[in-house]
Amino acid sequence: MITKQLLKINSHMQIAEDTFEVVVQSPLAKELKPGQFVHIALPNHMLRRPVSVAGIDTQAETFTIIFKIFGEGTRELSKYQAGDTLDVILPCGTYYPIDQLAIDQALIVGGGIGVPPLYYLAKTLKENGVKVTSVLGFQSKDQIFYEEKFQVLGDTYIATNDGSYGTKGFVTDIIDEINPTFDYFFSCGPTPMLKAVSHQLAGYNGYISLEERMGCGVGTCYACVVPLKQDPKQSKKICKDGPVFSANEVILS
Amino acid sequence: MITKQLLKINSHMQIAEDTFEVVVQSPLAKELKPGQFVHIALPNHMLRRPVSVAGIDTQAETFTIIFKIFGEGTRELSKYQAGDTLDVILPCGTYYPIDQLAIDQALIVGGGIGVPPLYYLAKTLKENGVKVTSVLGFQSKDQIFYEEKFQVLGDTYIATNDGSYGTKGFVTDIIDEINPTFDYFFSCGPTPMLKAVSHQLAGYNGYISLEERMGCGVGTCYACVVPLKQDPKQSKKICKDGPVFSANEVILS
Amino acid sequence: MSLTTRLPGLMLNNPVMPASGCFGFGKEYSPFYDLSELGAINVKAATGEARFGNPTPRVAETSSGMLNAIGLQNPGVEKIIEEELPFLRSYDTPVIANVAGSTVEEYVKVTKALNRSKDIAALELNISCPNVKEGGVQFGTDPSLAKEVTYKVKEASDYPVYVKLSPNVSNIVEMAKAVADAGADGLSMINTLTGMQINLKQRKPIIANKTGGLSGPAIKPIAIRMIYEVRQALNISIIGMGGISTAEDVLEFLLAGANAVAVGTANFQNPLVCPEIINDLPSVLKQYGFDSVEDAIGKGHV
Amino acid sequence: MSLTTRLPGLMLNNPVMPASGCFGFGKEYSPFYDLSELGAINVKAATGEARFGNPTPRVAETSSGMLNAIGLQNPGVEKIIEEELPFLRSYDTPVIANVAGSTVEEYVKVTKALNRSKDIAALELNISCPNVKEGGVQFGTDPSLAKEVTYKVKEASDYPVYVKLSPNVSNIVEMAKAVADAGADGLSMINTLTGMQINLKQRKPIIANKTGGLSGPAIKPIAIRMIYEVRQALNISIIGMGGISTAEDVLEFLLAGANAVAVGTANFQNPLVCPEIINDLPSVLKQYGFDSVEDAIGKGHV
């Protein structure tokens, strides 16, 4: 059940340029599923920051988040240290419905700060015996994280916008190139990437995870809606009905 | 010359109920005179907090402030620790003009958080060979600080509102009782006390130090004015023309 | 310590309710605590038909505040009556429905529909939403329009009507008088102030609607001032809101003259803020020398 | 990187000036830095005769803001011209005098007096001070009064006249149009919003005047919105202000349509804020892809 907790940070470290991995202690860690997010309060900020769950450790009762410094709030979060307390609402939102899907082979397509939830997903898929191919995009070499961790789970391809590592260009260039086989694709990243990927993989079944500026993060304020393809006058809330949607359910803008 | 500095806290300790003594490192410490204040910025607060100088150490280049938790800002200040940095404007305001006065015997009358600047004053007077009698008022026993330090400088009498220590009542009760002899009196404390003391000692020469809510603290905003007895349509700024005034110069309200 | 407060048609166990638009229809906050703890619940605005609202982004963060331009998204009054309000029946908390519209006719239509519901205790007439092109705020900035819509809604309602005033006016007392003259049972004040934030990277307003309503602690001094002014001029019940996040804030609103208060934006920061405030209120009242909530109302006037 | 900005009658080396009432007549901040670094200086309001102002307390702190009710204390326009303005001669910085009054006649009197001074470069017509009983803000909330006083002051002045607008209105564009029609060379916006804070212990408003003007970052979204709206409707130079404390804030005001900016409350928190902003501005402009200050003006409009 969704709840607000004060949680201790177990570790806090920089893993790439402006990018931090934080391990948080919580008895609810095991309830967090791939695709869900936590909603983090920051002192002197009116609004919480949504950050995806990048992994859990059931034994240790911890979960991991990975975030990149984007504005004021993430900058503040980057200054936290092990031992500090985080005010978190969790679990938030929906998850990739992998238990209900018959999957043998999965294609993971992530960009930037869309990569963290996909790591948790890929790891879970692999544990379920699914063959995983990962295509990950970053701005530049310095921003890459978790490459080795993805490689352990299956074939992993990296694109960088500036060509400083891997393929120069976008994840869609790699997908064109490697022409992967899969039953389902799972994607998370900036909206332009999601649009390109959804377009490229239009014939396939897939799930995408969306971002939007949030007010409440729990479904009351209607800040985070996304219109539905079926009827653009209807919408769903990204914080509550999402962030995970079937790739052809919503209109990306 | 007045300036803004980032200064290191050398020590920070509680010396009475809700009352803290903070020693701050500053090359300008030696320029701070008894009666002057420093203007302290606090994160997430629009306005600085004025706090009097309670002493200096010329050798160590430090000055001391003593403050009591009153509201949000002083509560925040109470959480600082040795090693932390303070953003301070200094030196602010006028000082007791003791160098220009012929004094043999001085009467010090302080109440609550009006006591700290008077300690610095009394110490300086004593160093100048002046005989000092101190009458200090506090709310209760737990709030008393610096009693021994004042005793070293001369006869010291304490009143508490609740009678939990010394004379039960007000500083004016003690003055009535001991009928001290002095050339000048110097007083600082809550306005009702200043009014009572000024009234009681109306025939004497004296200086008082005032408090008012401040905007700039440097004399530009006209937030902290006090009307003049000579012409109530004229006023002086407590932050710049004060906080020290001749006892019969201003109208207390 | 009695926290009870009486307003026309409302007898509240305590003066604290979530503000309209910041609590949906209650469901989402029900896992966090027992909604029966609340003094009342102001639910999200209802319009005659379903509204999709404005494009996203719909919110932005500001210094001690936020901007929103939801645009009154709601499933329409009939669906709200059928699908949303029944959920709140199980709680021992009066529900205040928020009535919005583009025309006097729409306000009246929504009012008539709600009048048939047994799940509410009062109406809040929202003539102050700054985030919709038509209707809403022009009713809240023109005294004669405000008077007219209040009169018509009052006529159509058996429930007490609280008119929610916009702070985007030069003279709040004039607005308050206009709606009081038209028969308003009480006032809700204040709604949001119109604001904007510009995204430096994108070189355009962050909120897709360009402007949004400013709420949160930033606007509290404006809310307190307006409530104080109206309380000086008029004898009418006031539900006060604007930047409340602590029990001390609630006391400040009571002193200014509010009979009850609503908490909006603070719910987003802390979903438990309402029960926490209610819990703290008795000791805060005591600390400042008050015997009850009603004892404090209007006591900040000199 | 050019920081120059041109406004009617003013050619500024950079767009940053301290706001009126937050910098006195410059003297007190002169020990902190060389005032020639400033784009201009808005000095404290002048009235026809000396004014003592309101009783104290005159200020209070709010969330991301402050309230003030100084009440236009000043030694009167003649003394200002004789005793205050000459000090600023030694700096290479245009001085903008702030004109206040209770009646049209007083505004004109102050204007005529200032017109004789050689120490100023422009007038700022303050029709928006919320802290005085007479005059001031009613000129700023009534378009026809605003028009009249602007017209009369314009007539009496050889200096360019910037009219300082009050945000306490429903329709800022209407006010802007009224003063533009009357010949205003430019606008200053915004002045403070009327607010109040109640002292829980004393059970009365903290500010002796009861209400005060709200300034600081809390009001920035309102300032940005109003400047944006006026810029959409009118082609007139704007000096923007309200909550500025960083070079990023300045850029946001430029994008909204301000041609220059004033920094008020932030001076109290950091006396060095103006030179620090001026110092940071080139790199902030560069970071967001602008070649100069003038390149950024109005670029937040879509």
Ligand SMILES: Cc1cc2nc3c(=O)[nH]c(=O)nc-3n(C[C@H](O)[C@H](O)[C@H](O)COP(=O)(O)OP(=O)(O)OC[C@H]3O[C@@H](n4cnc5c(N)ncnc54)[C@H](O)[C@@H]3O)c2cc1C
């Ligand atoms: C469901 C979800 C999961 C996310 N997971 C991650 C993650 O795992 N790692 C990560 O680094 N980032 C993630 N993000 C993005 C992250 O929330 C933003 O980077 C962050 O909110 C920016 O805050 P800021 O204070 O640094 O930026 P500012 O621009 O200063 O923030 C201002 C306001 O805008 C909001 N905002 C700005 N950008 C975004 C955005 N992209 N999405 C949502 N709100 C935004 C902020 O929350 C805040 O309310 C996720 C976003 C969502 C919606």
Ligand SMILES: Cc1cc2nc3c(=O)[nH]c(=O)nc-3n(C[C@H](O)[C@H](O)[C@H](O)COP(=O)(O)OP(=O)(O)OC[C@H]3O[C@@H](n4cnc5c(N)ncnc54)[C@H](O)[C@@H]3O)c2cc1C
């Ligand atoms: C010249 C001068 C010297 C002072 N010296 C001392 C000292 O040595 N030790 C000490 O403990 N206190 C001293 N004070 C009082 C001290 O400034 C206040 O206690 C403090 O500002 C309260 O801040 P707060 O945030 O805790 O209270 P809050 O009530 O939260 O503050 C809100 C606002 O009111 C102002 N304010 C509230 N009370 C006062 C007050 N009494 N005087 C001025 N501003 C006030 C604050 O500065 C702030 O702007 C002095 C005041 C002045 C004017």
Ligand SMILES: Cc1cc2nc3c(=O)[nH]c(=O)nc-3n(C[C@H](O)[C@H](O)[C@H](O)COP(=O)(O)O)c2cc1C
């Ligand atoms: C996201 C959001 C949505 C809102 N929706 C409504 C609404 O539908 N009807 C209404 O009357 N007020 C609405 N409001 C205004 C609030 O009810 C309240 O008047 C205002 O936010 C001030 O209170 P606060 O500062 O505590 O948030 C909304 C406010 C926010 C922040």
Ligand SMILES: Cc1cc2nc3c(=O)[nH]c(=O)nc-3n(C[C@H](O)[C@H](O)[C@H](O)COP(=O)(O)O)c2cc1C
């Ligand atoms: C203490 C104080 C005094 C002010 N006095 C004046 C004044 O005399 N004339 C005037 O036009 N504006 C005056 N203002 C308004 C400011 O010039 C400015 O418009 C307003 O504070 C918004 O800017 P800020 O948020 O940067 O402070 C005053 C503001 C403050 C805080």
Ligand code: FES
């Ligand atoms: S953020 Fe409030 S409904 Fe999604």
Ligand code: FES
């Ligand atoms: S505080 Fe500004 S003049 Fe004294």
